[in-house]
Amino acid sequence: MIRVLVVDDEWMVRAMLRTIMETAPDITVVGEAADGNEAVRQAATHRPDVVLMDIRMPRADGLTATERLAGSYRVVVLTTFDLDEYVRTALQHGAVGFLLKDASAEEMLSAVRSAARGDAMLSPKVTRRLLRHFAGAGRSEAEERIGVLTAKEREVLVAVGGGLSNTDIAGALHMSEATVKTHVSRILAKLSLSNRVQAAIIAHRAGLLDPPS
Structure with missing residues (x-):
């Protein structure tokens, strides 16, 4: 069972998120918080697997x-x-996913499940904007950074950049999911990154996902 903490300053939004989360048989909401300070306290009390975090809140914001x-x-x-x-x-602060509140219920549930697995989730709209901002900027620096990776790690990085989950990568590259997790961990460590989304950005900036010329 995936344990979720819902954080939003509007009680109606919290109620909506709780309702969506609890439609899933594998997800339960263990607590709610109305601001960032309360979120920190609730997390220490309930030890959730995933925190759904609003950004703009009084007293202490979501960032x-x-x-x-x-x-x-x-x-x-x-x-x-x-x-x-x-x-x-949010990504610099270590968030593993970013969803807009107009996301569908299925997208929200998918984001929670992905985060709980250690994968990352961005809404398609946010992904497009993010990659437009980063891709192509600092390409030579990104290419130099990924030079420390092995050939297999580069393959895994390409798959991460393509938005594949660990399960999908395992199937595509014919390796166990545990091996994929090990490669991802090594990639993050070697590149001094905190999450898969940052790894995906590096992959795009380095041109690893560019179509063949």
């Missing part, structure tokens, strides 16, 4: 709370704001 929680919990940022600076800051 601040994400920075405090991301080292111990998997945080998926959920907001009405799809501005690039929020996405970049």
